[in-house]
Amino acid sequence: MSGVALYASVQAPGLEALVGQHAPLVKRIAHHLMGRLPSSVQVEDLIQAGMVGLLEAARQYDHKQGASFETYAGIRIRGAMLDELRRYDWTPRSVHRKARDVAEAIRVIEARTGRDARDAEVAEYLGLTLSEYHQVLQDTVSCRMFSLDELLESGDTVLDECEDSAAPPVEALTQSGFAEALADAIAGLPERERLVISLYYEEELNLREIGEVLGVSESRVCQLQSQAMLRLRARMQDWLDIEQSAAARPKGRRKAVSKA
Incomplete structure (x- = not known):
């Protein structure tokens, strides 16, 4: 019996069976995440972190909340894996800086033109050639500065607030508004980018498979993603600023402000 299974069996009757039944979900999520991570990341580390997340999900799941256990566990598992990845940030600071510069360029261009910023426009704004700009995109693929996983699956906080019946109504409305704004932002992406996101996050295809669907190279899929x-990030910047400001406030103060 593994250490996780032993711990689960001690905690509550039937917990071991629940963890064992959903262990394949941990592996599936881990291999899905590995599709865009550098070779220095070991899938075994993700699986180990994911099993801890699964165990926590099994211990805390409440069917009265309405979500299926698999949905709830998937969020906890991804969250645990992302927490593990955050502990080992392999991305150079220069890559983070360039990613922020690209997001800012897109924001400025789209605010000025009222339409999707084009590759050539962003490259010109940044003073780069088109090939240099595409290389920046390639470099930022593994940059975890912003991703749907971190927005949708960072949900530990969201889940905790949903589970807390005393969560302030204003915060619940903020989370709901954020989700709606994100959905609108995704729907407003250029067609090819929206398709890449859909195939990757909904259909769970890897980058090579998406390239085959689109008839482009895997590196081009990386750039599009x-x-x-x-x-x-550029279109959600206002919301991200609100979330970061709220996260920086002490929890007690957040509740006091919400009640005011």
């Missing part, structure tokens, strides 16, 4: 993420 990276650009989609940065475009979403």
